[in-house]
Amino acid sequence: MSLYYPQQDTSQGDVHSTENISSRPKTKWMWRIFLLNLVLVGFHLGEFWPFSIFPMFSKAGQPWSRAMIVEVPLNQGTLDQSPDVWEPLDINIQALQAVSLGERGIDKIDFSNYVGKTNQWTPEVVAGVGKMIPDRPDFDRAWLVLKVRGQMTDGKVTVQGEPMVALTADTVVASPTLTQNEERP
């Protein structure tokens, strides 16, 4: 028997005819599944794969947060001599340069979640950033892990990067702002 063409039952006439009762689809099953779809997405916040209300991009103009690593030069090759590296950066997307996470086998969403959702920057969490990134910058450079926030204010889009952690050739250091917050009672 052919796998793509059914055997024809000539006793029932033309099997292709829409008048043939056996070849008429049971449409009630589509409506049953449609009702099931409504119930499932209704009771599961709009998501029950493959059913969905498809809410992606439904909330426009919302602030967002991401993570990115940028390379900066260091004065005299040390972080201590370069306190300005911890200043927030206004980011211009017209010519973005970053340290590639893809080349290092790091998932960008996982990395953004790690940096963006961390509230307590304990020494273990800071060391975790160092573990995720397998290599290090040259001795006179630092890689700054930025928490990047974008928002729309009065119809203008602004994007700012807040340095959270710096990686140098031999250290992994959290921003002084974070450690001050940790020490605060």
Place this chain on the structure above:
Amino acid sequence: MTRLKTWIRALERHLFDDQAICSEDKAVRDASWVHFRLFELFVAAWAIAYAWTWGLYTFKSSVVILELGVANYLPVERLFGMPSMVIAAIVTLGIAASITRLSRWGYLIAMIALHLQYVVRFSQGEIPHSSNLIGFALLALAVGFATHKDPIAQVRFSWGFLWFFVGLGYTSAAISKLVGTGVTWIEGQHLVLWIHEKAIDYASMTGTWSPNILQAAILESVWVGTLSLFIGWFTEAIGVLMWFRRLRPYVILVTIGMHFGITWTMNIVFIAFEMQLFLTGFPWAEWAAMAKRRIYPSIPVKEADA
């Protein structure tokens, strides 16, 4: 109530009767079988690929951050790692059983298993929609084969069911935008904000990003952004017109264009969506029959002519 019933009957006729497999032209019917088998192979390949890649990812997972679907009722963290490989094997065997016509229930078993695999994989916080069309296609085959014994009824039900849910999905996305934001959703600055977000993602991943011509135009003029968002929203809104065979190729064409537009503006790639819409949205059986008739002009149009 009578009017509603009339509308439902009319919609059912468009979805389930107005199909290539119901054509009076034997060449079209023959081509429609080949088309359906290609569609099954396409769905099988993607569903099996999803099952294994999602399963392999769960070896990295340790805790459930987001409970989706049946994960609300099952301890899915126990399915991370090797158990997810068993789920992937069930998906594969289920699909194999139905595609070879050994069992009508294989697609249904595969569908349930793939839902489970999805909620296990995406228990980590992200809710992607890139696999939903393949999900609808597998569900269409699952319900179509489980509830019908007749091969023609299986095909007619699968196509009609698929188009109903695909069209509904796109229109639902347009409605979600109206509910989530309102008519101001189409303001160009919203697209500028999303382009910035995706630029950071892209640069973070690859090390660099610079705007293409379309992105530069949107960043330059808010009206280009507004026009782009309006076209995108309108295209989604008319998704239900896919229910009607004569309109379907045109709606599909603009929908594929919309997906390319999203790729060019926000660097989000919809390869499975585009491939599925391309494979299923055009009258391939009619075109194949037409091409065959040009090569062999002696082929009759109707059986009675034979």
